[in-house]
Each structure stands twice: as structure tokens, then as C-alpha cells.
Amino acid sequence: MSESTDDIEILIALMAKLPGLGPRSARRAVLHLIRKRALLLTPLADSMSQVAISARECLNCGNVGTSEICDICLDENRANGELCVVEDVGDLWAMERAAVFKGRYHVLGGTLSALDAIGPEELRIPRLADRVTAEAINEVILALNVTIDGQTTAHYIADQLQGQVKLTTLAQGVPIGGELDYLDDGTITAALRARKEI
Amino acid sequence: MSESTDDIEILIALMAKLPGLGPRSARRAVLHLIRKRALLLTPLADSMSQVAISARECLNCGNVGTSEICDICLDENRANGELCVVEDVGDLWAMERAAVFKGRYHVLGGTLSALDAIGPEELRIPRLADRVTAEAINEVILALNVTIDGQTTAHYIADQLQGQVKLTTLAQGVPIGGELDYLDDGTITAALRARKEI
Known part of the structure; x- marks a missing residue:
């Protein structure tokens, strides 16, 4: 040119x-x-x-950092028995920006997908069960995206860990600042079903 | 963090x-x-x-390139007597994408602005008159942005070159794909005043 x-x-x-x-x-x-x-x-x-x-992936959790083990995994204050499972590092960063979660993370590196031939071995799923035991985790929070693939993956992990540890997932409902008029039906349905007494 | x-x-x-x-x-x-x-x-x-x-500025026209004189200024085929004056290199690139202009450019590097104390000496305006003579230019096309500063600068340059060379400016009117309903009054006024017989 x-x-x-x-x-x-x-x-x-x-x-x-x-x-x-x-x-x-x-x-x-x-x-x-x-x-x-x-x-x-x-x-x-x-x-x-x-x-x-x-730049390198943390060998423990899959977070991106500049050392073999990331700052969060090295921080003993964050060994509070809570482990938050996310799809990728961007999601971990979003959680950290909210600054509300004080435990550690486990980054799967994607979601299960039959179409793309991504099974548990392609993700960091086998390591998750090891960590639950090794780090004396008592609650696994499945913070996966509310998409078909994300929820399929959440169900698979829940099946694997059932009985070993308390399993929770993020609440679904109306986002802060959300206007009902602009929300999809699924969100409104979820928010209504999970309604709380005030 | x-x-x-x-x-x-x-x-x-x-x-x-x-x-x-x-x-x-x-x-x-x-x-x-x-x-x-x-x-x-x-x-x-x-x-x-x-x-x-x-990266460096062309010593002749102010275009950005990797040599002292840019490819356009070096191309003898573009010495057709037409010189297009633009505010900055982004505008030159936009003109080149349209691929309709076959002459050379002169990049001012901004617009005159009393507020920001930008006078002709701060821009590449003195050099413009030199080029008109040196390159045997017979038409200067003022392709400045249709903003207050752009049009002020165009008037200033027109004053300077008046009588030495043919001076033209880009047509104003309805943009391609433009819908009257979304156009500002100024554009509609300009388009009506410059209406053409079909």
C-alpha cells in the first residue's frame, strides 16, 4: 500500500x-x-x-502471573477453605475486581464441549479433586458463566465432587442497575424463583 | 494488585x-x-x-513513513499538479483508502487555534506556499475537517494562496448511506444549497 x-x-x-x-x-x-x-x-x-x-500459568490454579505459583496461591491468608472455580483468567480477574471473595481460585481453562472435543482431561478438572483434598477445601463455589457450556461443566464438576465437599454456585437474578424491561425471560424467571422475603 | x-x-x-x-x-x-x-x-x-x-515524518509533506521522503512524494506519477491539504496523517490515510485522489498531499499537523496558541508557524503552513511554487501545483484541494477550527484554517490558507493557484474544497452534502432523518440541520442546509440538476 x-x-x-x-x-x-x-x-x-x-x-x-x-x-x-x-x-x-x-x-x-x-x-x-x-x-x-x-x-x-x-x-x-x-x-x-x-x-x-x-508470563506463565500458575502450576497450582492456572492463574496467569510471572512465577511458578501465583501470588494468590502463595498467600496463606487466602487458604480459608473456599475454592472458586472459574472458566478462565479473565473471570478470575473480574472476581478480584469485585474484591469480595477471600479464598483461592481454580481456573479450568475453558468449558467441556462435545463439539470441540474438549473433555475433562483437556481442562484443569482432574487437578480440582486433588486440590480439594490437599488444601482442605470445605466449599467449592462454581462461578462458571451462565451459558450452556458453562452450566454443563458446572454439573459435571458437581457430579464429580458430590459428597466430598459443600458445593455452591453464584446466585442468578436481576443485575445491579438492571431494568426489567431489558432483561431476558430466563433471568426474570430465575430472579422470581429465587425471590427473597424483605 | x-x-x-x-x-x-x-x-x-x-x-x-x-x-x-x-x-x-x-x-x-x-x-x-x-x-x-x-x-x-x-x-x-x-x-x-x-x-x-x-517511523519518521516525510520532510516534504508530513506523512508518516520509514524514510526521509515518503513513498507518495517519491512517486513521480503523483506529480500531477494537484495538492491535497489535510489536517493529519489519519486524514491522508482515509483519502488513500478511498483511492480516488491521484496527486500528492500536504499534512498540516493540526489546525490553527487561538485558544491553544497554534499559529501558522506551528503547522506546516509556510512550507505549503513553497511547495505550490516548487512542485508546479495548479490546484490545491483543501480537505480539512468540517469543524470550526478546520474551516478557519481552510480560510486562512485560501487567503494566503489566493491568486497563485486554483483553490477547491471537498463538497458538503448528504453522506452515502445517510438518512435525512438522522442528519444535522447544517448538513441538510449545505446539501440543499449545493443541489444539482439530475
């Missing part, structure tokens, strides 16, 4: 592969980076190189 | 500074990068380092 030269086109093409950026916003981002070369482009390049070397 | 370690937090903070990405989408993008380390993270880091070294 005549509009700029190869190095820049390559960078635009790579940036366009990021979730949330399309070809146009990638162009805008690259222009912004070139304008802020010292302040943003060079630090970002260095930071990416650093993370490419140092 | 306990949710991940320093290197990764630094990368998230830097990514969040990109236009189009907020803190949340920066997190998602970084997770995506870590998952696609060999395919995306490392190539992106290398590409950014490369661009940080090689």
Missing part, C-alpha cells in the same frame, strides 16, 4: 488482531503510538517483550 | 492508554496476547520496537 511503508503496515496488521480493535482503530492506535514514541510506543514494546518472557 | 504480577499490570496500564481501549478491554487484550505469545505477543513487541526506530 502506498499510504505508508512496510514496518508500519505490519504493526497495523498485528494490532488489528487484538480483541476490541478492528482495522480502523488499529490504524488510529498506531498513529497515536508513533506520535507518542518515547512516552508510549517504546515502553509498550519493552513491556510486551518482558511479559512474553515472564 | 493481587490479581496478577507487576509486569502484567504494567502492560495492562500501557495498553489502556491506546485510543479505543479502556482498562477492561486492555485486560482482555493482554490476556489474549499472553495466550498467543508466539503468534502475536512476541511479533507485536518486535514490530513496535522496529517502528519506534524507523
